[in-house]
Amino acid sequence: MGKLLDIKNLHTYFFTDKGTIKAVNGVDLSIDSGKTLGVVGESGSGKSITSFSILRLLENPGRIVEGEILFDGIDLTQLSEEDMMKIRGNDISMIFQEPMTSLNPVFRIGHQISEPLILHQGMNKREAWERSIELLREVKIPNPERVATNYPHHLSGGMRQRVMIAMALACKPKLLIADEPTTALDVTIQAQIFNLMNDLKNNHNTAVLFITHDLGVIAELADDVVVMYTGEVVEKASVEEIFGNSKYRHPYTEGLLRSIPSLDEEVEYLDQIDGSVPHPLNLPVGCRFAPRCKYATEKCQKEIPSLIEVEKGHLVRCFYPELRERNE
Amino acid sequence: MEETKFTNRIMRIIDTSIPFLKYLVKRLLLMIPVIIIISLLIFFMIQNMPGNELNMFFNPEDPSLTELQKQMLTEYWTEKLGLNDPFFVKWGKWWLNMFQGDFGISITKQKPVADFVGEAIMNSFRLNISGFILAFLISIVVGVKSAVKRFSKFDNFWTVFSIIGISLPGFFMSILLVFAFSVNLGWTPISGMQDPMNETPAILYYILPVTVITLSSLASLIRYVRNAMLEVLKQDYIRTARSKGLKEKVVIYRHAFRNALIPVITLVGFYIPLLFGGSIVLERIFVWPGIGLLMNAAYTGRDRALMITMLIFYSFLTLLGNLFMDIGYALADPRVREGGER
Ligand SMILES: Nc1ncnc2c1ncn2[C@@H]1O[C@H](COP(=O)(O)OP(=O)(O)O)[C@@H](O)[C@H]1O
Numbered sequence: 001m002g003k004l005l006d007i008k009n010l011h012t013y014f015f016t017d018k019g020t021i022k023a024v025n026g027v028d029l030s031i032d033s034g035k036t037l038g039v040v041g042e043s044g045s046g047k048s049i050t051s052f053s054i055l056r057l058l059e060n061p062g063r064i065v066e067g068e069i070l071f072d073g074i075d076l077t078q079l080s081e082e083d084m085m086k087i088r089g090n091d092i093s094m095i096f097q098e099p100m101t102s103l104n105p106v107f108r109i110g111h112q113i114s115e116p117l118i119l120h121q122g123m124n125k126r127e128a129w130e131r132s133i134e135l136l137r138e139v140k141i142p143n144p145e146r147v148a149t150n151y152p153h154h155l156s157g158g159m160r161q162r163v164m165i166a167m168a169l170a171c172k173p174k175l176l177i178a179d180e181p182t183t184a185l186d187v188t189i190q191a192q193i194f195n196l197m198n199d200l201k202n203n204h205n206t207a208v209l210f211i212t213h214d215l216g217v218i219a220e221l222a223d224d225v226v227v228m229y230t231g232e233v234v235e236k237a238s239v240e241e242i243f244g245n246s247k248y249r250h251p252y253t254e255g256l257l258r259s260i261p262s263l264d265e266e267v268e269y270l271d272q273i274d275g276s277v278p279h280p281l282n283l284p285v286g287c288r289f290a291p292r293c294k295y296a297t298e299k300c301q302k303e304i305p306s307l308i309e310v311e312k313g314h315l316v317r318c319f320y321p322e323l324r325e326r327n328e
Numbered sequence: 329m330e331e332t333k334f335t336n337r338i339m340r341i342i343d344t345s346i347p348f349l350k351y352l353v354k355r356l357l358l359m360i361p362v363i364i365i366i367s368l369l370i371f372f373m374i375q376n377m378p379g380n381e382l383n384m385f386f387n388p389e390d391p392s393l394t395e396l397q398k399q400m401l402t403e404y405w406t407e408k409l410g411l412n413d414p415f416f417v418k419w420g421k422w423w424l425n426m427f428q429g430d431f432g433i434s435i436t437k438q439k440p441v442a443d444f445v446g447e448a449i450m451n452s453f454r455l456n457i458s459g460f461i462l463a464f465l466i467s468i469v470v471g472v473k474s475a476v477k478r479f480s481k482f483d484n485f486w487t488v489f490s491i492i493g494i495s496l497p498g499f500f501m502s503i504l505l506v507f508a509f510s511v512n513l514g515w516t517p518i519s520g521m522q523d524p525m526n527e528t529p530a531i532l533y534y535i536l537p538v539t540v541i542t543l544s545s546l547a548s549l550i551r552y553v554r555n556a557m558l559e560v561l562k563q564d565y566i567r568t569a570r571s572k573g574l575k576e577k578v579v580i581y582r583h584a585f586r587n588a589l590i591p592v593i594t595l596v597g598f599y600i601p602l603l604f605g606g607s608i609v610l611e612r613i614f615v616w617p618g619i620g621l622l623m624n625a626a627y628t629g630r631d632r633a634l635m636i637t638m639l640i641f642y643s644f645l646t647l648l649g650n651l652f653m654d655i656g657y658a659l660a661d662p663r664v665r666e667g668g669e670r
C-alpha cells in the first residue's frame with residue numbers, strides 16, 4: 001500500500017522577538033492509507049505544530065521553512081491557499097485538544113457540522129442538516145435531532161468531542177489528525193472516545209495521525225509509533241517493537257513507557273522522567289535528551305546523535321540504542 | 329412528511345423564543361424597583377437643594393407687599409404646591425403628574441417643561457444619531473480590518489489616528505474645524521442649526537458638529553472593535569473553522585465577527601442614552617439649541633422642574649440602554665439568551 005502522507009525533513013519555526021523557536025526541526029514521518037500512526041512526546045515536543053503544519057494552520061510568526069509534506073503525492077507546502085482550502089475538512093480533517101473551546105459558541109451544532117458538507121459536497125442546507133443528524137447518530141450521541149439544534153454550551157466535554165469527531169468525519173477524509181483528543185476529558189470518557197475512534201477508523205478505512213502525550217493509549221490504537229522530543233523524532237517503530245521485547249529503545253521512550261499508569265497493578269506513584277523539556281531557545285549542545293538521561297556519557301553531552309536504523313523499520317536517535325550497551 | 333417538518337420547525341422557533349421572552353419580561357420587571365429607587369434619590373436631592381421654591385411665585389423682598397400679604401401668599405402657595413406634605417406624598421403626587429404629562433413649570437423659561445423639552449432633545453438627538461451611525465460604521469469596518477491585518481500599514485495608520493483622536497479635546501477639534509471650513513474656506517456656516525432666511529441648506533449646519541461627534545468617538549471605538557476582534561481571532565474555534573476549509577472571509581465575517589459583536593453590542597447599549605444627551609461644550613460652540621444648552625440653563629438658573637425632569641429622563645434612558653445591551657447580548661450570544669448561564 002502506498003504512502004498517504006509522507007513528511008520529509010519538515011522544519012517549522014517561530015520567528016519571535018526573543019529568537020527563532022525551532023518547534024519542528026527536521027521531522028520525517030509517514031502514514032499508509034488506512035493505518036494509524038501514533039505520535040508521542042511530552043508537552044512542548046512539537047506534536048501540535050507538526051499537525052498544524054500539515055494543514056497549514058500555523059499562526060504568525062510560525063512558518064514552514066523547509067521540507068516537504070507529500071499527501072497523495074502532492075506537496076502541501078507548495079499548494080496555493082485556495083487549493084489548500086479544498087483539502088482542509090475534506091481530504092484531511094482535524095480534531096483538537098480542547099473540546100470545550102473548539103466549537104463556535106454562537107452557532108448550532110447542526111450548522112457547524114453542515115458547513116463542510118455544504119462547502120465540499122455541494123449539499124444544500126436541508127440535506128446537510130439531515131446528514132449532520134446521521135453523523136451525530138454515528139458518533140453515538142443520544143437524541144441527535146435535538147442535539148443538532150443545540151448550542152455547544154448545552155453539551156459536556158465528551159459530547160462536544162464527539163461532535164468534533166462527527167464534524168471531522170463529515171466528508172469522509174482520507175486522513176484524520178487527532179491532536180490529543182482526550183487529554184482534556186476524564187478517564188471513563190477517554191475510553192469511550194477511544195472505542196468510538198477505533199470503530200470509526202475501521203469502518204471508514206481512514207488513516208489517523210494520533211497525537212498524545214500518553215504512550216499507554218497508543219498500544220490500543222496505533223500501528224506505528226513516532227516518539228518526538230524538542231521538535232525532533234527520537235524513535236520510530238511499529239507498536240509491537242515499542243511495547244514488545246525489542247533489543248533497542250531510546251532512553252526517552254523507556255521513560256515514557258515507565259510512566260504509563262497501569263490499571264492492573266497497584267502503582268503507588270508514577271515513575272516520571274526526571275527534569276523537564278528544555279526551553280526551545282536554550283537547547284543543550286549535544287543530545288537534546290542528555291541532561292535528563294541516566295545513561296548519558298560525555299559524548300552525549302557534546303555531540304548530536306542522528307536517527308539510525310537499528311533494525312528494519314526501527315529507528316532510534318541515540319549513541320547507545322541497544323539496551324545492553326547502556327549503564328546507569 | 330412535509331407537514332411534520334414544518335411543525336418541527338415551528339416548534340423549534342417557539343422552543344427557542346420562549347426562554348428569550350421570559351428573559352425579557354424578567355428584565356423589564358426588574359427595572360421597576362430600580363426606577364423607583366432612583367426617582368426617590370433624585371427627588372430627595374432636588375427637594376433639599378438650596379433656595380426657596382416659593383421665590384418662583386412671588387418675590388418676598390418686594391417692597392410693595394405688606395407683611396400680612398407676604399404671609400398670606402406664603403400660606404397660599406405652600407398649600408397649593410403641597411410644600412408641607414410628607415416627603416412620600418410629594419413624591420407620589422410628582423409621579424402622578426408625570427404620568428399625566430405634567431413635568432412642572434420651568435422658572436428659567438417661564439413655561440411648562442413639557443412644552444419645550446421635547447424639541448431640544450430632538451435637536452440634540454438628530455446630531456448625535458448621525459455621528460453615532462457614522463462612527464459605528466466606520467469603526468466596525470476599520471476595526472475588523474485592523475485586527476485581521478494586525479501591524480500592517482493600514483493598522484498602523486489607524487493606530488496613529490486613534491492616538492491623535494483620543495488626545496485631541498472636542499472643543500479644540502471644533503474650533504480647528506470652524507476655523508478651517510467656516511472662517512477660511514467659507515464652506516459651512518459658523519454656527520446655528522438653520523438659516524433664518526432659508527437660503528443655506530440645513531444639512532450644511534450639521535456637517536461640522538456631526539464631524540466632531542464622529543471623530544471624537546471614532547478613535548476609541550476603532551480600538552474597541554479591533555481588540556474585540558483580536559480576542560476572538562485567537563480562540564480555538566477560529567482554528568476549527570479554518571480546519572474545515574472555510575474561506576477566510578467566512579471565517580472572519582461569520583465565525584469571528586459574530587462573536588466579536590457581543591462586546592460591541594454592549595457598547596451600543598452604553599451609547600443609547602448618550603444619544604439623547606447633548607454636549608454642553610459642543611452646543612455652546614455651535615450655538616445648537618439642544619439639550620446640552622438647556623441643561624446648562626437649568627443648572628445655572630436652579631430650575632427645579634427642568635432638572636428633575638432631565639435627571640429622571642436620563643436615568644430611564646440609562647436603564648433602557650442596559651436593557652438594550654442585554655437584549656443585544658442575548659441575540660448575539662445563545663448562552664445568555666437561554667437564562668444567563670455561561
Ligand atoms: N505561537 C507560538 N509562538 C511561539 N512559539 C510557539 C508557538 N506555538 C508553539 N510554540 C513552540 O513550539 C514548540 C512546540 O509546541 P507544540 O507543538 O504545541 O508542542 P506539543 O503539541 O508537543 O505539546 C513549543 O516549544 C512552543 O513553545
Ligand SMILES: [Mg+2]
Pocket residue numbers: 047048049097179180
Ligand atoms: Mg499540543
